[in-house]
Amino acid sequence: MSLIQLEKIRRRVSICTKCDLCKSRTNAVPGKGYHKSELMFIGEAPGRSEDKQGEPFVGIAGKKLSIALEYAGISRDKVYITNVVKCRPPKNRIPKESEKKACEHYLKTEISLIKPKIICVMGNTAYHSLLGGSNITKNHGKIVKKNGNLYFVTIHPAATIYNQSLLQTLKKDMKTLVKTLNGIKG
Numbered sequence: 001m002s003l004i005q006l007e008k009i010r011r012r013v014s015i016c017t018k019c020d021l022c023k024s025r026t027n028a029v030p031g032k033g034y035h036k037s038e039l040m041f042i043g044e045a046p047g048r049s050e051d052k053q054g055e056p057f058v059g060i061a062g063k064k065l066s067i068a069l070e071y072a073g074i075s076r077d078k079v080y081i082t083n084v085v086k087c088r089p090p091k092n093r094i095p096k097e098s099e100k101k102a103c104e105h106y107l108k109t110e111i112s113l114i115k116p117k118i119i120c121v122m123g124n125t126a127y128h129s130l131l132g133g134s135n136i137t138k139n140h141g142k143i144v145k146k147n148g149n150l151y152f153v154t155i156h157p158a159a160t161i162y163n164q165s166l167l168q169t170l171k172k173d174m175k176t177l178v179k180t181l182n183g184i185k186g
């Protein structure tokens with residue numbers, strides 16, 4: 001059932017004109033992944049490659065994410081990946097509050113349909129948007145409970161592109177995430 005409803009959301013996102021980001025996008029980028037995933041990954045917004053292909057985390061940052069997931073024994077096919085806003089902001093600027101507000105229904109629906117055990121928030125701007133947090137350098141690896149959901153905070157994979165030590169940080173965080181998930185499941 002959730003698969004059909006997720007497909008409906010995908011279709012709605014792909015033609016959505018609820019905010020001005022629809023004017024500058026090439027493609028809207030709906031979430032993608034396993035509809036019964038225990039883990040959901042959320043970034044702030046699509047980038048250039050994602051805008052071109054209409055899929056989340058397909059550029060170099062997406063490759064880094066896949067590397068970190070693999071390191072932790074997580075198959076990318078088994079998780080669900082999405083963003084706070086589904087269209088790329090011009091020049092990758094931070095999405096405006098009004099844009100996030102216009103788009104939030106899609107994310108809320110994705111969460112309520114998939115019901116992940118843990119939501120992994122990637123990067124400072126998504127951390128701020130979803131949990132009101134800041135200073136991801138200090139706070140990555142933390143667990144936050146909010147509105148009945150369990151969140152895990154980590155750095156944005158894009159931060160690891162030119163920084164090998166941050167890639168190690170992301171990899172370690174993914175291992176911690178798996179441990180936390182296994183702990184919940186007992």
Ligand code: SF4
Pocket residue numbers: 013016017018019020021022028085086087099102103
């Ligand atoms: S960012 Fe969200 S609300 Fe704005 S046009 Fe894209 S899908 Fe619609």
